[in-house]
Amino acid sequence: MIDKIMSKDLIIFDVDSNLKEIANAMKRYDVGIIILSKKKKIKGIITDRDIVTKILANQDNKIKEYMTTNLISIDINSDINEAINLMKKHKIKRLLVKDNNKLVGILSLSDLFNVVDNETLIEVYKTIFSINRNTDKYLTDINEFEL
Numbered sequence: 748m749i750d751k752i753m754s755k756d757l758i759i760f761d762v763d764s765n766l767k768e769i770a771n772a773m774k775r776y777d778v779g780i781i782i783l784s785k786k787k788k789i790k791g792i793i794t795d796r797d798i799v800t801k802i803l804a805n806q807d808n809k810i811k812e813y814m815t816t817n818l819i820s821i822d823i824n825s826d827i828n829e830a831i832n833l834m835k836k837h838k839i840k841r842l843l844v845k846d847n848n849k850l851v852g853i854l855s856l857s858d859l860f861n862v863v864d865n866e867t868l869i870e871v872y873k874t875i876f877s878i879n880r881n882t883d884k885y886l887t888d889i890n891e892f893e894l
Contacts, residue, residue: 753852766808
């Protein structure tokens with residue numbers, strides 16, 4: 748079932764590519780993830796969120812320094828429940844899909860919309876996006892609110 752809903756058109760860049768190339772590819776292909784490789788071996792991934800929260804926030808442009816190298820994958824013959832459990836366990840929105848140890852696709856949380864019931868999806872979202880916030884006090888210097 749995973750093979751019927753996963754994205755098979757993968758965008759892969761060399762690990763030494765620059766930030767502008769990767770950002771332009773994300774824009775052009777309307778994707779939030781780029782796979783990074785070296786000599787046909789996957790070295791990591793970079794997401795649009797990584798670019799904003801890590802690279803730009805640190806006023807840097809080195810992709811290699813901020814890519815995710817601890818990659819979570821799933822076998823193409825696995826079932827949807829296993830994919831959901833992996834996403835929840837690791838609090839991730841995407842899984843690399845492999846077939847005989849070869850990358851063949853990406854399964855994203857949005858790929859599950861048409862095949863998983865709403866209750867399960869809500870549970871997955873709550874798990875992945877749970878954030879511990881300190882809400883004891885408002886931290887703002889704004890004295891007026893006007894639109």
